[in-house]
Amino acid sequence: EADIYQTPRYLVIGTGKKITLECSQTMGHDKMYWYQQDPGMELHLIHYSYGVNSTEKGDLSSESTVSRIRTEHFPLTLESARPSHTSQYLCASSDLVESSRQYFGPGTRLTVT
């Protein structure tokens, strides 16, 4: 249904490594989001973007950073991964017209050992 992609789907990495989680959408949506989903399933907004060169922090404080150089691409970077970063990360997008509906990618499950 939705053309929004995340890679990798699963990642196991050691403490201290730098990682980038990729998110791309082909729908031309201006708004993009990153959520962290904890084992209890609850979603926490950690970053969002209104468009190119726009990034904002979400409700949950996160040590990750994001960039939005192209409309279709919204990568999330952790400079130094820690076990506390172990989680599921979901990327989403929405357009300006129907901005309240969000389209989600399949998620990246990150494990930091």
Added chain:
Amino acid sequence: GNSVTQMEGPVTLSEEAFLTINCTYTATGYPSLFWYVQYPGEGLQLLLKATKADDKGSNKGFEATYRKETTSFHLEKGSVQVSDSAVYFCALSTGGFKTIFGAGTRLFVKA
């Protein structure tokens, strides 16, 4: 502030049973209301939505009615299948940037 409260899970049902997952909300203004579903190993996908009071959203046999007087948007299905096993999220949006999600309700359907 805006918030969504949905019933805690897990909910375990036998196939063909009736399903209700309760959702109530608090919001200023006139929010749009949504149900999203997350199947194992996947992201969320929109199941149904309603944008104004008394609207009924429906999809795949699921229904929910926007009740402004009770600030509720309960999800129902008359006969669940094993393939309905998933996590269900109630959500609201006031047309601004953010969508407020409930904590999710896990549904298990036994054959």
